[in-house]
Amino acid sequence: NYDIYILQHKLSKILTEKRFYHSLGVQAMSLSLAARYGGDCDKAILAGLLHDCAKNLKNEVLLSECEKYDLGISEVERRNVYLLHGKLGAYYASQKYNITDKEVLSAIVYHTTGKPDMALLEKILFVADYIEPGRGADRIPELNTIRETAFSDLDKAVLLILSNTLSYLEEKGQEIDEMTKRAYEFYKNRF
Numbered sequence: 543n544y545d546i547y548i549l550q551h552k553l554s555k556i557l558t559e560k561r562f563y564h565s566l567g568v569q570a571m572s573l574s575l576a577a578r579y580g581g582d583c584d585k586a587i588l589a590g591l592l593h594d595c596a597k598n599l600k601n602e603v604l605l606s607e608c609e610k611y612d613l614g615i616s617e618v619e620r621r622n623v624y625l626l627h628g629k630l631g632a633y634y635a636s637q638k639y640n641i642t643d644k645e646v647l648s649a650i651v652y653h654t655t656g657k658p659d660m661a662l663l664e665k666i667l668f669v670a671d672y673i674e675p676g677r678g679a680d681r682i683p684e685l686n687t688i689r690e691t692a693f694s695d696l697d698k699a700v701l702l703i704l705s706n707t708l709s710y711l712e713e714k715g716q717e718i719d720e721m722t723k724r725a726y727e728f729y730k731n732r733f
């Protein structure tokens with residue numbers, strides 16, 4: 543609809559071309575998953591399109607914006623500032639793009655780490671972000687399996703993504719956020 547075109551136009555001006563096309567890919571994938579699982583298609587489109595709206599910022603700006611709006615910054619986030627782009631993205635979605643829907647905003651907040659016992663829209667965005675068409679299977683070998691799983695068992699896809707992300711972070715010696723750990727434990731115990 544018309545509002546989505548306006549949002550896309552705004553995002554095309556603030557995001558890099560690559561990040562903008564990623565957002566369109568996540569929008570499409572998020573819609574597909576919502577259609578598959580009986581989620582709200584309009585909310586899925588909005589969450590997908592806007593999820594990385596705070597991703598184009600330099601670390602110091604991301605940090606100072608989060609401080610300015612009192613969004614709460616953990617020690618892990620202070621050391622890994624990009625983890626904050628979901629939280630600030632949700633804030634921007636509400637303040638700059640007039641999104642008031644709590645489900646959409648929450649999906650944006652948790653799209654990077656996930657969280658235990660996610661709502662349907664949160665899972666849809668979390669998975670859509672990982673499997674959108676622009677993500678290359680050359681960089682993630684399990685991607686095609688996860689793409690298939692996403693449309694047969696959404697919780698299983700969430701688990702596979704969390705498991706892959708944790709292995710990747712451990713391999714790179716990166717710090718794991720508490721939320722990512724708790725999300726993994728939750729979904730591991732479901733299977």
Ligand code: DGI
Pocket residue numbers: 564594597622625653654655671707711716717718719720722723
């Ligand atoms: O913004 P995108 O690149 O589209 O995707 P995203 O927001 O899901 O971010 C993915 C990155 O976040 C990926 O490189 C793994 C990283 N990440 C996820 N959980 C954690 C994490 N990084 C750290 N350091 N700790 C985490 O717990």
Ligand code: FE
Pocket residue numbers: 593594597627653654
């Ligand atoms: Fe992101």
Ligand code: FE
Pocket residue numbers: 653654668671672
């Ligand atoms: Fe993600």
Ligand code: FE
Pocket residue numbers: 564568593594671
């Ligand atoms: Fe993304």
